Amino acid sequence: MDREQHGRLDELMRDPYPYYARARTAEGLTHVAELDAWLVARDADVREVLRRTEDFSSANALRPDVLPSPAALVALGGGFGGRPVVVTSDGERHQRLRAPLVRALSPARVAARVPYAAERAAALVDGFVKDGHVELMSGYARRLPGEVIGRIVGLDPADVPVVVHGGHRAEELLFRPLAEAEQLAAAQDVVAMQHVLDRCARDRYARPREDLCTEIVASVAGPGQDELTLDQRHETVAHLQNLLIAGHLTTTALIGTTVLHLMRHRSQWELLCAEPERIPAAVEEALRHDGPLQGFRRITTRPVTLAGTELPSGAAVFVAFGAANRDGSCHSRPDDFDITRTPGRHLAFGFGTHACPGAQLAREQLRITLEELTRRLPGLRPAAGHPVTMRPTLIHRSPRKLHLTW
Numbered sequence: 001m002d003r004e005q006h007g008r009l010d011e012l013m014r015d016p017y018p019y020y021a022r023a024r025t026a027e028g029l030t031h032v033a034e035l036d037a038w039l040v041a042r043d044a045d046v047r048e049v050l051r052r053t054e055d056f057s058s059a060n061a062l063r064p065d066v067l068p069s070p071a072a073l074v075a076l077g078g079g080f081g082g083r084p085v086v087v088t089s090d091g092e093r094h095q096r097l098r099a100p101l102v103r104a105l106s107p108a109r110v111a112a113r114v115p116y117a118a119e120r121a122a123a124l125v126d127g128f129v130k131d132g133h134v135e136l137m138s139g140y141a142r143r144l145p146g147e148v149i150g151r152i153v154g155l156d157p158a159d160v161p162v163v164v165h166g167g168h169r170a171e172e173l174l175f176r177p178l179a180e181a182e183q184l185a186a187a188q189d190v191v192a193m194q195h196v197l198d199r200c201a202r203d204r205y206a207r208p209r210e211d212l213c214t215e216i217v218a219s220v221a222g223p224g225q226d227e228l229t230l231d232q233r234h235e236t237v238a239h240l241q242n243l244l245i246a247g248h249l250t251t252t253a254l255i256g257t258t259v260l261h262l263m264r265h266r267s268q269w270e271l272l273c274a275e276p277e278r279i280p281a282a283v284e285e286a287l288r289h290d291g292p293l294q295g296f297r298r299i300t301t302r303p304v305t306l307a308g309t310e311l312p313s314g315a316a317v318f319v320a321f322g323a324a325n326r327d328g329s330c331h332s333r334p335d336d337f338d339i340t341r342t343p344g345r346h347l348a349f350g351f352g353t354h355a356c357p358g359a360q361l362a363r364e365q366l367r368i369t370l371e372e373l374t375r376r377l378p379g380l381r382p383a384a385g386h387p388v389t390m391r392p393t394l395i396h397r398s399p400r401k402l403h404l405t406w
């Protein structure tokens, strides 16, 4: 993709909603050149694709927008991974990779982690409450989800910053047009993260603990070996890296975008401060109205017809959860952000076989965040002189920075 194409894609990513609106009212599917895919935008069509897993494979779900430079690829060769992961797998392999995640992120196990998440959220707010201002993304939103998922996986807390940073760098490397030197630096940061994950995996194979890393290692390598084979180390790191990135970047983005919309709708923020029992409904509305994961790709496994459009085998579709969530046939006044609406069936966490196993964990972290902020900082407002821009991404939609004061 050249710079000009990236520019057009950035524009779409910063505000995809006009594209979605056109695609929802068009006959059949719309091919969007910027996405290099057919845009699936209506709620019913999105659900149909997600149901027809034999016709629509997930193999291309994470297709990068950028091919790293040769030097970056050499650097990446010093790391681990490069194996299909849960979100890009189909059929039996998908089920095998998904099973330990569903167990570890069950409602009961997530509930057991809520006190830790609440304690960390309070400590992060303690860290800036006396300052009278904060840049929320770096001071809070980029920190809480990494600490929480790091704890669930079983990372040493000292390793969490390297892993969080590595996750952001992996996204930049694969989805942003970086200069050559910057690509190499990003690749090195990704490899540093992978070595931390490999160390954790090998340690848990030798000394199992009650954590998700142990469960993932056990699902990749049965008992009875002296140590993990090289292939098992690659598979485990790919699995862990995918889980961590899926777990923290999305939740970071959700926290940022939700607070941004509440700041832009002052009366709704004030209502939430006065009536915090509305927080669960506000969480659902934030997910519906402007969720972080706007869409993922699928690829047709055979010629298929969808919404009256005939697609050949190997056609890429972009399944836009964010477009379905603004479908007027399912949600009244779909473009309005309104925390008082009765939550409906949104698709922010997907649907069907690949539906997000971390949904409960993400919801709890946003709930805890809103409880903390409404209770302790009801005077929260945007800081003057810091206009907000959205990050150009369809998978972790969020403000770049969010300067707030009180």
Ligand code: HEM
Binding pocket: 058, 061, 086, 087, 088, 098, 101, 105, 149, 242, 243, 246, 247, 248, 250, 251, 254, 291, 292, 293, 296, 321, 347, 348, 349, 350, 351, 353, 354, 355, 356, 357, 358, 359, 361, 362
């Ligand atoms: C606001 C936060 C989140 C959003 C909006 C979100 C959204 C989604 C969506 C839409 C999918 C379906 C992808 C598809 O159909 O191809 C998905 C899958 C997934 N999510 Fe989340 N997610 C969030 C948080 C989390 C968290 C906290 C975790 C882990 C702790 C997580 C782990 C995963 C994994 C592993 C998958 C792949 C599941 C599979 O392929 O079977 N997510 N997520």
